[in-house]
Amino acid sequence: MDGFAAVDFEFARQVLQRGIAALYVVAFVSTLNQFRPLLGERGLLPAPDLLEWARPRKRLLNPTIFRWIRYTDRRLVALCVLGIGIAATLVAGLPQLGPPWVPMLCFLALWVGYMSITSIGQTFYGFGWEMLLLEAGFLAAFLGSNDQPPATAVIVLFWWIVFRLEFGAGLIKIRGGREWRDLTALTYHHETQPMPGPLSRQAHLLPRWFHQGEVLGNHFAQLVVPWFLFAPVLGLWVDAAWPALIGTVAASIVIATQMWLVVTGNFAWLNWATIVLAFSAVSWPSGAGSDVPVYWLVITALVAVGYAVISWPAARNLAARRQLMNASFNRWQLANAYGAFGTVTKERIEYVVEGTQDEDPDAADWREYAFKGKPGDVRRIPRWFAPYHLRLDWLMWFLPLGRSLEEWFTAFLVRLLQADASTLRLLARDPFDGERPRFVRVVSYRYRFSTRAEFRISRARWVRDRRRILVQPIALRG
Template identity: 80%
Template sequence: MDGFAAVDFEFARQVLQRGIAALYLIAFVSTLNQFRPLLGEHGLLPATDLLQWAASSPRARRLHGPTVFRWGRYTDRRLVALCTGGIVLSATLVCGIPQLAPPWVPMLVFLVLWFGYMSITSIGQTFYSFGWEMLLLEAGFLAAFLGSDAQPPSTVVIVLFWWLLFRLEFGAGLIKIRGGREWRDLTALTYHHETQPMPGPLSRQAHLLPRWFHKGEVLGNHFAQLVVPWFLFAPVLGLWIPGPVPALVGATAAGVVLATQLWLVATGNFAWLNWATIVIAFAAVGIPGIGAPSQRARDEPPWLIDGIALPWLVATSLLGVAYVLLSWPALRNLFAHRQLMNASFNRWQLANAYGAFGTVTKVRIEIVVEGTRDHNPDAATWHEYAFKGKPGDLTRIPRQFAPYHLRLDWLMWFLPLGRSLDEWFTAFLVRLLEADRPTLRLLAADPFAGEQPRWVRAVSYRYRFTTRAEFRESRARWRRDQRRVVLGPVGLHR
């Protein structure tokens, strides 16, 4: 740190700008591929219905946030245009093109991405209700003020990224300690690898590790989320304590966060949550010698302070003041008796509260969707629809999809946890009965090759990973039992 300029954090800025832009690119690609069948004009939960309600209701503020579709009628064509523009702008930032211009240029590009994606999440309803949506929005907003290659990054903005990472990690740690008993008796990860929403290729191997290892995982998690985040702010001490120690402490804390997040990447599919945390963790990695010289030149013009243009310094300082005010609810929430998880306290999705998996599901229940073309459902032969990410076929190795987000598969995991089947699921079954092609493209396989089934139903099973001995015998990765029909058979009136 060198006063107003974080001269040793040029590498951190490059990772932050390009990494966050890459995540926006993935988010817009995911939306382009999935929004229309889920939320489009003919989707399961049409965004047009929500916007019509918002236009006619005095309680329209129930929308999560502002959206460009509020001022203009939603159409699938406009959604495609928005996503295409977001992909193009994100790609230019990944390549570093706007960063070659004055700092106002990358700022405007990031703000366009931020508002464009917020326009989507604001009408995304349950399909966009995940914590990593608001995390991406907040990270993109802060990235807008990282500046360009023409001058060093502002100390204020780098510190705000530390504050974001602190809320993300420390909030998640507190929610676990206050949540299920399994986090306190160190048994949480004995279940988690098997029951998590979308297992990855290595999840079964992680689940089969010894119990003592799983207890060590929980202890490591508590250390990484409750102790380590405090040391992220150590580089600030470099303003008063000379030498490399403060920066080294901050970089070490970031390294611990990186290591724990990479383990989560290897053992699960949590969309871009872990990758966003990894990118943000680089904000605490200072590398001397990469940025601009820290000494102020004797002939530095008066509109430059520590190498930063005065208007930009004013803008980032105002951002810091605004964030102090915006952060009070999130700070209070961290130490509240009833801590909120993944909560936003303003419509702009800034200074949010984060957290995940306050409790761990101990038994995995999967909803399997089946269909038949037989006339009599009581004597029919039923065939399963295959999903891309969620467990189904007992022999299939779970695939790695993260940081790409399979929204339908994720919500299928939540279905058994609710008291009743959600509205979108009923609409989903109707689309299957209609053999709706956009909906079928969300699946891995249609057992009827595009033909309409006569009946569909939903069946629940208890799933568990096979032991090593069971795998050698059957070559299956999963075992399932406790079969129960939870809905159906249902068909269309013909």
């Protein structure tokens, strides 16, 4: 680092700008494909109803352009297409060829556009990686353009994001379930995580000592390593290469642990975003000049000071006994608190939705609806979807953890009885090929991965046992 200019972080800047923009492409594509059946005008939780309810209560929603522009599904599509287009140009590096205010305006447009969606996304957008993407997009707006090095203050703010993300998650685990302290958490996690991937079963079947090592490695990567991300700051006072090297090694450890999670799970863009953000600490001598326009130094300095002020609640939260997880302390969803899996589910319960066209539900031929990501058919190999986010499948995982069925799930069953085409497109397979079932019901099962011996006999990757009929057969009146 060289004073106000992070001259050795040009490579980091390129990865941050293009990587964050690529994640915005994924986020807008996910929204384009799923928002309308989930939250559109005829969605399971219609966003227009929320906006109408919130209209006289102006401060109850986070900022959204749909407060001033009436929501329609067509306008939602237009917003997504525009967002995909802007993000794609940033991935290609075109705005970065101009003055720094050009990529700034592009990233701020992505931030405002996606916040307009998450603000009305209700439970389908209630995930920590939504606010993480918003915060990353806002800070990316101040990384500048190719004809100048990035500002030191902005690079340090990216380290602050990674620190909150990793150290916050580490503290949540230590303060959370006993399984993180007795090193047993990952003997369950690969099997019970929300959406297993194709290698999750192989990871689950690894020896117990390996899982204990995973937990220890996780604690080291999340509780110790994040502190060393700030080591390059010492380069401002020490004329040596070792501070930058320490920061690069710390970033490499974060990236390596996140890649293991990518290989063994499906956590939407959480792991990919962490990987991209961790590159902010990777220094690569470029020999570039250190000329930064004065007006840009002023802008980035003001951003840094403002961020320091609004970061106080998040910093205080890290030290709090009752630490909040994935919490925002302001309406703009900046300087947030992060964390994941403070406790690990030890048993996997799946809700299987079935339908029949028979008149007598007691003697009916029941057929299962197949979801794209969540377990169903015991022989099917789980697929990789991340960084793409299957919102319906994720909320199906959360259902057994609650005390009652949620409003959206009741609406979902009604849509299945109506054979609603847009809802059926969220699924992997409709057993009735677009025709209406007469009845639907919900059956709960316990799922576990098959052992190697069981797999050799049955070729099934899951073993399941039926628990009970959770929702008795229901039909549309008339």
